[in-house]
Amino acid sequence: MEQLVREHVVDDPLRLVLQGSGRLPARWREPAGRTVERTVPGAVARAVGLQMQGRTAAARDTLDAGADGAAPAWDVVARADAALLLDDEALCAALLEAVPTERRSGGWHAVAARLAQHRGDLAGAVAASAGHRTTAALHRRLVGEAEAFAGEWPTLPPVPDYRPMTGxxxxxxxxxxxxxxxxxxxxxxxxxxxxxxxxxxxxxxxxxxxxxxxxxxxxxxxxxxxxxxxxxxxxxxxxxxxxxxxxxxxxxxxxxxxxxxxxxxxxxxxxxxxxxxxxxxxxxxxxxxxxxxxxxxxxxxxxxxxxxxxxxxxxxxxxxxxxxxxxxxxxxxxxxxxxxxxxxxxxxxxxxxxCPNAVGERFLAEPASHGEARARLGLDLEDLVVGTVSSLVDYEGLDTLLRAAALLAPKHPRLRVSIAGDGVSLPALRALADELGIAEICRFPGRVAREEAAWEHASLDVFVVPRRDLPVTRSVTPMKSVEASASGTPVVASDLPALAELVEDGVTGRLVPPEDPAAWAGVLGELLADPAQRARLGAAGREWALRTRTWSANARRVVELYRRLGVDVPEAG
CATH class of the missing domain: 3.40.50.2000 (Glycogen Phosphorylase B;)
Known part of the structure; x- marks a missing residue:
């Protein structure tokens, strides 16, 4: 552990700080960010505090302001490092370029190497990290990464007379x-x-x-x-x-x-x-x-x-x-x-x-009623709640949900939005809810214990998966919508190939064009106004999940595969 911490402290201390802040509970992160923004001197500290609050644009502006030729080189390099961590490659590159060649220290070369690495330029990262004696350890790690991606995979000598144990x-x-x-x-x-x-x-x-x-x-x-x-x-x-x-x-x-x-x-x-x-x-x-x-x-x-x-x-x-x-x-x-x-x-x-994502005992049991789930979570039974239980990252597209909710709210005074989970996008989602004027109808309970997730599912009138249209979201099937279907909750998802495997439009849920708040508002509004349709879709979704998406069914497939490979799996008792 000491070695790992030392590597981060020496090579990328700012990332260590931001990662550490990301592990704070959601209820502490934003107040801590406000404290850092207001009390710790320096542009980088203010930017870190703003980012912890989800105010990314303001954080980037802070890093750009005052970074002129009169600023010390170390300050400009620190700003460049922070800009990269905020995914602003252009600002990072501009700040690095502003440092004269004769003033480019080991810190400058380390940030330049991380910028190249961020862009996927393996050779450029290796070259940049070789430019200063203080970045030797970083250089060795980047060389090793390049070798691994180039196919430098290990081999071990054959082991004679190996005798495995059956099954x-x-x-x-x-x-x-x-x-x-x-x-x-x-x-x-x-x-x-x-x-x-x-x-x-x-x-x-x-x-x-x-x-x-x-x-x-x-x-x-x-x-x-x-x-x-x-x-x-x-x-x-x-x-x-x-x-x-x-x-x-x-x-x-x-x-x-x-x-x-x-x-x-x-x-x-x-x-x-x-x-x-x-x-x-x-x-x-x-x-x-x-x-x-x-x-x-x-x-x-x-x-x-x-x-x-x-x-x-x-x-x-x-x-x-x-x-x-x-x-x-x-x-x-x-x-x-x-x-x-x-x-x-x-x-x-x-x-x-x-072997698709599936559900186990917790979701196979008869789901809790709306009343039970809402009473447990302190939610009003008369409200219409749409939401999700998810990791909160950008490609989940939850900003689309918030924008759709802002369009729906004037016509649906009992509308509520529940976004359970944590992740790097949580502060930005809170900030967007404020900006859209719907913060008072939005619930962000933070990370939910696994045993509590079923209650979150059961509390919803509609479960949403508004993923962006990206190569990864077109091919990778998530677990969250399967759990929602098993809970008897209708699912509305982006119309992407991977999600169309999990939601049959008009049968177990609805599919909506991704990144289109107006289309999402239209479909959600239709479902909110039609409890019979919600009940029909939810019941069909649960039947589908219990029939096709269980871990025991997956285990049978894997056992059959193991046996084909020569594993002597005995019959289960």
């Missing part, structure tokens, strides 16, 4: 419960539990250094949750650079294979997991499964401008993911759109198994 499969994860409640971790846990119930003996390991990397240095080396064992790979020191870290991952994983003696390995996106797992599987002569849960190159690109899709990093990212999928013994993915893309990348159709 065992080791899962190799990026993160897990209990130290994150992300959708990734929840899916992993549901998959592992359902496989154990189906007769597979499973354990899981997480990536080297996790969860210390996310600020949990006190984590135990093993956690057992619902009889699922999670082990941590905790080297004394993490290797420097992505390529070296992948090789370290492979060697640590080999130790776990010697201990657990699985018949197969099962890992998930992204390709750094696959690179380590492939090396170990080949060394021990056992099959491995690659579970493609997202198009992570597109997720990365969605946070940047469209030009980044032509960048070196994006192209190599896509190529590395395709190589990982092609080289696996079998591939699991979440939906038809993702399967189509895998086929286009050269993965044979017969090697692909669909």
């Amino acid at each position: 065992r499969v080791l899962h190799v994860l990026t993160n897990s419960l209990p130290h994150t409640g992300s959708g990734y971790a929840q899916r992993s846990h549901s998959v592992l539990r359902s496989l154990a119930e189906a007769g597979v003996e499973v354990e899981a390991v997480t990536r080297p250094g996790w969860p210390a990397q996310v600020g949990v240095p006190w984590a135990r080396r093993m956690d057992v949750i619902d009889d699922v064992t999670y082990r941590r790979l905790t080297p004394w020191r993490l290797a420097q650079g992505q390529a070296a870290r992948i090789e370290q991952h492979a060697r640590l994983l080999a130790v776990e294979v010697e201990r657990f003696r699985p018949q197969a390995l099962h890992t998930t996106t992204h390709f750094v997991n696959a690179a380590a797992v492939r090396a170990v599987a080949r060394a021990y002569g056992i099959p491995w499964v690659y579970e493609v849960r997202g198009q992570l190159a597109d997720t990365w690109a969605s946070q940047r401008g469209p030009a980044v899709r032509n960048s070196e990093r994006y192209r190599r990212f896509v190529a590395a993911e395709a190589e990982a999928a092609r080289s696996a013994d079998a591939v699991i993915t979440l939906g038809a759109a993702m399967a189509t893309r895998l086929k286009e990348q050269g993965v044979p159709a017969e090697q692909i198994t669909l």
Whole structure:
């Protein structure tokens, strides 16, 4: 942990500050931001405080104001660093260019390297970080990243006479419960539990250094949750650079294979997991499964401008993911759109198994009534509530919901908007609600405990998924709408291929053109005025979810796949 903190403090201290502020509970973040803005001197501190409040435009203006030729070079570089963290590449580049060549310190080269990295220019990042002696550690890490994206994957020597234990499969994860409640971790846990119930003996390991990397240095080396064992790979020191870290991952994983003696390995996106797992599987002569849960190159690109899709990093990212999928013994993915893309990348159709996001016991039980859910959450039963339970990031398009609500509010005095969850977009959404004059009808309860999510679903009259139209949202199917359907709540979603797999227009919900507040207001207004239609769509959605989207059904598919690969799964008791 000390090593990780030191790396961030030396190489990117401002990111460490902003990431730390992002982990504050929502109710504390904005007051803390106001305090920083008003009391801490300096343009960068004011910008950080404004960003914590969701006032991104004002934060950018603060960084730009007064950054003229008379400003000290260190101040201009700090402003450039902050501008990059606010995703303003143009301002960052302009501020860096304003620093004369003879005044470009190690800090300048570090920010220039991060700007190149942000743009996907791997070679440019390596070159910029090589320009000053104080950025040597950053340079080594960027070289390692470039090598990993170039396909420098490790190999291990063959292990003779390996004898696996019958019916065992080791899962190799990026993160897990209990130290994150992300959708990734929840899916992993549901998959592992359902496989154990189906007769597979499973354990899981997480990536080297996790969860210390996310600020949990006190984590135990093993956690057992619902009889699922999670082990941590905790080297004394993490290797420097992505390529070296992948090789370290492979060697640590080999130790776990010697201990657990699985018949197969099962890992998930992204390709750094696959690179380590492939090396170990080949060394021990056992099959491995690659579970493609997202198009992570597109997720990365969605946070940047469209030009980044032509960048070196994006192209190599896509190529590395395709190589990982092609080289696996079998591939699991979440939906038809993702399967189509895998086929286009050269993965044979017969090697692909669909295991969509699903629901478990909490959502299989009869859902709570509106009255019960609203009483528990302190909401008025007479209100008409539209909303979501989601990670609050830009591509979710929740600004479209707020703009649609502003159009609806004058005609629907009992309208309320509930946006449960947390994420980088929460402060901006609060600020937009203020700007639109609808803050008094909006509810932002923040991050919701997993066991409370079903109550949030049941409290809604309409569940919304207003995702933007981006490559990642066109192909990746979310879990949130499946849970809403299982709760008997009608779903209104953006008309995108991945979401059309989950919502049948006019049958289980409605599909609406993305990023069109007027169209969203029209459909939501129609549903709010028609309780019978809401009830019909909700009931059909629940029937569909319970019939086609359960973890036990997924487990049967995965067990069949394991058996094809030679895993001797006994019949479950």
